[in-house]
Amino acid sequence: MNDSSYAQHLSRLQAQAESALARSGFDALLIAAGIEKYAFLDDRPYLFQPNPHFKHWLPLTAHPHSWLLVRPGHKPRLVYYQPDDFWHVPPADPSGEWLPHVELCVIGRPEDALAHLRVPGRLAIIGEADAALEGLVPNNPAALLNMLHWQRAVKSGYELEQMRAASRRAVPAHRAAKAAFEAGASELDIHRAYLAASGHTDRDLPYSNIVALNEHGAVLHYQYQDPTPPAQSRSLLIDAGAQVNGYASDITRTWSGRDEYFDALLAAMEAAQLALVDEVRASVDYRDIHLSTHRRIAAILAEQGIVRMSAEALVEQHVTSTFFPHGIGHLLGLQVHDIGGFMADDSGALAPKPEGHPYLRLTRRLEPGMVVTIEPGLYFIPTLLDKLRATPAGSAVNWSLVEHLARFGGVRIEDDVVCRSDGAPENLTRDAFAVVG
Known part of the structure; x- marks a missing residue:
């Protein structure tokens, strides 16, 4: 990964997000990575598929229960889920060219994300309904999503x-x-x-x-x-x-x-x-x-x-x-x-x-x-x-x-x-x- 091009990419996404928030009447953007889903009446998980909006910002494709908080004038805040798990291999310690460009918060339980995501103002929350946390339910505002989807067609x-x-x-x-x-x-x-x-x-x-x-x-x-x-x-x-x-x-x-x-x-x-x-x-x-x-x-x-x-x-x-x-x-x-x-x-x-x-x-x-x-x-x-x-x-x-x-x-x-x-x-x-x- 080229650090300079990634920094420019992140700066571009930040500007697009700030514009979309202002135009759609929201103060901050929350993006859920998504959760691991299980087969009906079974303990066997399906293959995890991250929210595309999440991996647009970060090259993290196997990180369920993680979140990203985007606010005007702030560095993006990444809530990084890293459980203490002996049944499965947990995500590795955060590393890579992306790390200096985010405010990192590591959590061990999904519900611990709440403390890092509750910010004042109207929140646009992008994700599937099952990613909801207490008081933070994805609302997927259509106007904001349309702006982001339109812009996403042109690649950095x-x-x-x-x-x-x-x-x-x-x-x-x-x-x-x-x-x-x-x-x-x-x-x-x-x-x-x-x-x-x-x-x-x-x-x-x-x-x-x-x-x-x-x-x-x-x-x-x-x-x-x-x-x-x-x-x-x-x-x-x-x-x-x-x-x-x-x-x-x-x-x-x-x-x-x-x-x-x-x-x-x-x-x-x-x-x-x-x-x-x-x-x-x-x-x-x-x-x-x-x-x-x-x-x-x-x-x-x-x-x-x-x-x-x-x-x-x-x-x-x-x-x-x-x-x-x-x-x-x-x-x-x-x-x-x-x-x-x-x-x-x-x-x-x-x-x-x-x-x-x-x-x-x-x-x-x-x-x-x-x-x-x-x-x-x-x-x-x-x-x-x-x-x-x-x-x-x-x-x-x-x-x-x-x-x-x-x-x-x-x-x-x-x-x-x-x-x-x-x-x-x-x-x-x-x-x-x-x-x-």
């Missing part, structure tokens, strides 16, 4: 450093997954190779890995990892990331076991994806990139002979939505699908999705410092193909070629991309693949 220099590092952490794991695929490994063993190379466990991945061989690549959020290798490994679609200090990378690659038709489709999608990355420019409406994706998918469907229609007709008749049913991407940062993607301004007004495109996750105009994913896909999804077959456009589909390509599931290629003020975007993913051996 410190945040971009963490996201570059998260991309670099994921790259060796993607290479290990590719090697395991080429060796004929099962989905489960590919997943294990990914974990080993990334240094992650299932507990601390930013999201559950999608490891899809062959037809499984047609399931957009395929959730299983088959322990049995297939008789033939035709393709691998792996959607997997990494995280550093609470910031995520989100990378998808599709690999081929060598097939003339699928390789041609994969090459066409690679070219289209790079062209779409280049559309990430300041002031561009992200919805336009999504619509551009449909035009590019249409051209591929026509050029590859998958559907015998003009690219224009494929878009006009919504045939492209059969093969590309999701959005082109989303905001990325503290959360994989970072919040604030549908905001028109900091009041919370919504920027609508384009008509006929219900699954797009980002409808904002791009600004320098935003990090977005660009993830075009082209899939052969049985349920959607059946619906297409029943329409007039179904007669234009080369069903024999579709049947062949369906054995490979589909293609998705995803990069994490920074919008910059000086023209061309920064591709965090490709840069990491270029520098990490």
Whole structure:
């Protein structure tokens, strides 16, 4: 962690918080890290997920029952929960570049936080309801949250450093997954190779890995990892990331076991994806990139002979939505699908999705410092193909070629991309693949 960039990041958050407090009529901001939750009728805890607002300020991702107090003109006060526990390993003693920038209060019991959090004035308390302490109940003021969520889309220099590092952490794991695929490994063993190379466990991945061989690549959020290798490994679609200090990378690659038709489709999608990355420019409406994706998918469907229609007709008749049913991407940062993607301004007004495109996750105009994913896909999804077959456009589909390509599931290629003020975007993913051996 770069101390100078972190200090600037914290100063920026302090200024944003003070402005939001003043505009929304509050005197201080309390942020709960959250609590550990347990399975129903069990003593087994779920994986702790910190409040994103908490880890926005501090790189502390495994610290339930901690709190942050933010007041105008004061150093942030961190209430750091460190129990005397012989059942589990408690949090380590506070250390790191962040430590000099906070007023530290260490507590051994959750209720001890009260003595450090009760300050005069109106309090904005951000957190889940179960984080409440006596007299301190999260109220999550909508006006204040809208301001903070709007601003969070634009990343500080410190945040971009963490996201570059998260991309670099994921790259060796993607290479290990590719090697395991080429060796004929099962989905489960590919997943294990990914974990080993990334240094992650299932507990601390930013999201559950999608490891899809062959037809499984047609399931957009395929959730299983088959322990049995297939008789033939035709393709691998792996959607997997990494995280550093609470910031995520989100990378998808599709690999081929060598097939003339699928390789041609994969090459066409690679070219289209790079062209779409280049559309990430300041002031561009992200919805336009999504619509551009449909035009590019249409051209591929026509050029590859998958559907015998003009690219224009494929878009006009919504045939492209059969093969590309999701959005082109989303905001990325503290959360994989970072919040604030549908905001028109900091009041919370919504920027609508384009008509006929219900699954797009980002409808904002791009600004320098935003990090977005660009993830075009082209899939052969049985349920959607059946619906297409029943329409007039179904007669234009080369069903024999579709049947062949369906054995490979589909293609998705995803990069994490920074919008910059000086023209061309920064591709965090490709840069990491270029520098990490």
